[in-house]
Amino acid sequence: MITRLxxxxxxxxxxxxxxxxxxxxxNADNFWVGLTLSRVLGEKKTExxxxxxxSPVIQDGLxxxxxxxxxxxxxxGLGSILLIISLFVRDH
Numbered sequence: 666m667i668t669r670l671x672x673x674x675x676x677x678x679x680x681x682x683x684x685x686x687x688x689x690x691x692n693a694d695n696f697w698v699g700l701t702l703s704r705v706l707g708e709k710k711t712e713x714x715x716x717x718x719x720s721p722v723i724q725d726g727l728x729x730x731x732x733x734x735x736x737x738x739x740x741x742g743l744g745s746i747l748l749i750i751s752l753f754v755r756d757h
Contacts, residue, residue, distance in 0.1 A: 675741060
């Protein structure tokens with residue numbers, strides 16, 4: 666099950682990356698260009714998650730994660746982590 670989730674996450678990340686790349690290459694101003702977690706979740710929800718932690722170091726890391734990284738990079742990273750976990754965990 667974890668392997669399937671990892672493969673689906675990688676495929677979804679590649680799909681988002683492909684459309685984001687095509688849109689930025691064509692200089693189109695649409696939903697795919699600059700898609701980050703903050704645009705998907707919304708500004709209030711993102712700020713609530715970041716301000717939940719009191720440490721400035723954690724807040725800076727989450728700020729980078731939510732506002733700077735493209736969504737396809739986050740999904741590709743999640744898919745890679747799930748595939749690595751599936752190497753060591755056996756489903757029964």
